[in-house]
Amino acid sequence: MKKTIINNVKILFTTLISILLLYSCTEEFDYGKSENAVKTLEFSDVLQTTAMVSGKVITDNGASLSSRGICYSINNNPTISGTKTPDTQSTLGSFTCALINLAPSTTYFARAYATNGYGTAYGNEISFTTQAATIPIISSTTAVGFITQTTAVAGGTITNSGASNVTSRGVCFSKTNTIPTITDTKTNDGTGIGQYSSSLTNLTPNTLYYIRAYATNGVGTAYGDVKSFTTTSATIPVVSITTTATFITQTTAISGGNVTSESGATVTSRGVCWSNTTTSPTILNSKTVDGTGLGTFTSSLTGLSANTTYYVRAYATNSVGTAYGPAISVRTLSATIPTGVTTNTISSITQTTATSGGNISNDGGASVTSRGVCWSNITSSPTITNSKTVDGSGIGSFTSSLSGLTANTTYYVRAYATNSAGTSYGSVISFTTLSATIPTGISTTSISSISQNTASSGGTITGDGGASITSHGVCWSSSTSSPTIFNSTTDNGSGIGSFTSSLTGLTANTTYYVRAYSTNSVGTAYGNTISFITLPNLSVGQSYQGGIIAYIFVSGDSGYIAGQTHGLIATTSNQSAGAQWGCSGTSITGTSTTLGTGLANTSAIIGSCSTTTIAAALCNNLSSGGYTDWYLPSYTDLTKLYLNQTTIGGFSAVSYWSSSQASSTTAYSINFSTGTGNSSSSKSALMYVRAIRKF
Missing domain, CATH: 2.60.40.10 (Immunoglobulins)
Structure with missing residues (x-):
């Protein structure tokens, strides 16, 4: 039984091993x-x-x-x-x-x-x-080098970005802030960490600056250590070259220069200067001004003299002074007679005048001293030995007025220009003056100084019609409104212009027609007709010129003019019923009793007496009938008024003052009741006053 169990265990183990081996052959281990x-x-x-x-x-x-x-x-x-x-x-x-x-x-x-x-x-x-990001880490600000008046080089070294990308780096600097920041002036020299270089520009010469490196990331800005430096002092600019002269003529040339450094102060003016007397011209000599700042420039030299050697230098001026480039020499071309002379078309042709002119484009290197047009009716190539105008000097266009020409005549005209090298001429242009006509532009002067038998007129003539005016004057008639030289005339000379004519032998109170005339070989031309009426014959007691005629001068009287009517006019009423003569105790020098001296007497009295109520002042200050030239009559003037007092009218049977002094305390008067003259009337007495004037 025991053996059977052992055998069964062996079989189970063998089976398990087999299963494991089988599995290992069919599936990998994970x-x-x-x-x-x-x-x-x-x-x-x-x-x-x-x-x-x-x-x-x-x-x-x-x-x-x-x-x-x-x-x-x-x-x-x-x-x-x-x-x-x-x-x-x-x-x-x-x-x-x-x-x-x-x-x-x-x-x-x-x-x-x-x-x-x-x-x-x-x-x-x-x-x-992870830790939070920080501002960058800057190990140092680079020492400043390459210092000039306006520039320097610095920089910095960034060892750590602070875990945020450095988006901007450079140096910040200031001449007032000892710890500059990026709110002051700064450079921007890329991104990222590491060493970098910064160029400082637009600095002020001879100035202390403070500087430090900076780096900016997403957290903020970090700075390096502060360093300082002083820019060098400004100096005059650097002018490297004077450009060789080109396009040389008798009076002009082209040059220029190059300003390679402003040396710490802005170039405010640059150009070239030149002279024909010194080999080292300065800006006190002739010069151009061709802008400012650095760089090349071109200069146009003008106003030079022909056939002359000039010395030229480029210049540049800053606040420190003026620097010059090397001198070059240039000789202008020899002068020639003027060139580019043209003759203008003839215009405004009359019988005796015409208009032409010309244009001169180049003076040949010598100043044009005379220019105009010359003309002749004999030669088809007129010169300055013929008739000519002189219409200024220099180049350019001009207008010429030809005068004294003959009507219906062919003339040849050409412009001319003269300089020291000679005279050059433009093309010839011919024209024919207009045929002569009767005079033109005749006007009759207004009639003046009209009396019973005389008057004044005259006229103005602006054009002789191309034939000399042989006679001019005025013609008049009382029977025709278009008088001619076959009526009464004056002959007041010849030629154009204004003239005055005296009309005589006129009949009083008669209408006359007058017009100016002008006669040349073609015929007679007339001006506009003016009519007037001569004065009627005058008599004492007649109202006239602001008063009543008191006396008419006769031959032998002061103021008498044969053929004319003149005399004294009295006011229509008395100027006072009781006025002093005045100036009692003062002798008035120069008074007279004779006819016609009343005006001079009155002026003498007013010059010595300032009282405005005395007899002479009342007459002198009178404005009556539209006239202001009234005066106190002399003793003889007053006598004429007494003799004609009834015809004149307005007098009283009392004593009237004259302007004639008898002594320092008395003056002459006349009693208009008895006609008695009194040379011993006290200047303080109160008497009547009657003013007169002359006509």
């Missing part, structure tokens, strides 16, 4: 499902973007490992299909892997893993959190 084959140990040295994680492979279950390492993720249960860091070896035992490119302030899950031909086994899961 290493990945092995428990405790791999163990995740610990993490260490966790920073913003890196960490160290260790693991251990305990068994490979009889199959060699192909890989081991750490896989990790921000999610649980990371696998090798995600992010992983393989170890350098593939053996059993402990190992440590460095995890990189992590995100700051982030929780990561990690597991050790091992892989062989049967699969991948994972260790237990651990977690850790």
